[in-house]
Amino acid sequence: MVKIFVQEHNHELAIGNQIAFVRGHRHVSEAALALTNTMTRVSIRPYHTYEYMVEQAGGYLVVGFTMKDLYNKLDQQRRTSPFESDSEGALSYMRALAAKGPHFICRFTTGLEDSNIFGAALISDEIEETYTWLLRTFLESMNGKMPKAVLTDNDEAMRKAIEIVMPDKIAPNSNSHGSL
Numbered sequence: 001m002v003k004i005f006v007q008e009h010n011h012e013l014a015i016g017n018q019i020a021f022v023r024g025h026r027h028v029s030e031a032a033l034a035l036t037n038t039m040t041r042v043s044i045r046p047y048h049t050y051e052y053m054v055e056q057a058g059g060y061l062v063v064g065f066t067m068k069d070l071y072n073k074l075d076q077q078r079r080t081s082p083f084e085s086d087s088e089g090a091l092s093y094m095r096a097l098a099a100k101g102p103h104f105i106c107r108f109t110t111g112l113e114d115s116n117i118f119g120a121a122l123i124s125d126e127i128e129e130t131y132t133w134l135l136r137t138f139l140e141s142m143n144g145k146m147p148k149a150v151l152t153d154n155d156e157a158m159r160k161a162i163e164i165v166m167p168d169k170i171a172p173n174s175n176s177h178g179s180l
Contacts (some may be wrong), residue, residue, distance in 0.1 A: 131161030
């Protein structure tokens, strides 16, 4: 029920070609979202997909939503889509990079659910065997070329792995948080 009407607080109603831009009249359909996702998978940006949909619909007034609406819907989709875990997403990304060229090596084993990030490696535990595997894989990716220095936090398992894989890199009197 309206108790008071103040003419100065009112505005003209949207007419004709303005109606398409009123928030209540805009909606990104599931078909438009699916098309955008498909085009994105083949490296076509949402902006270009939107322009394509505008052209197919017959103009901005007919497409039914703005580019900002599309980006908002894509953002909402990303935030709500179930990703099994951050590490699985990272592994998937690394596998894709490895498939693109020989200069990116992606080797991994799975076992425990908890993972630790070490450099550019995801490891499931901090034990000598894991670090040994990691360092050997690193050397393989570097075609056997040894690093000039190795910086660590002096983890004992890491120290032992370095002694096995890179015995020349052990410094006799390293400090508690220095280089090996």
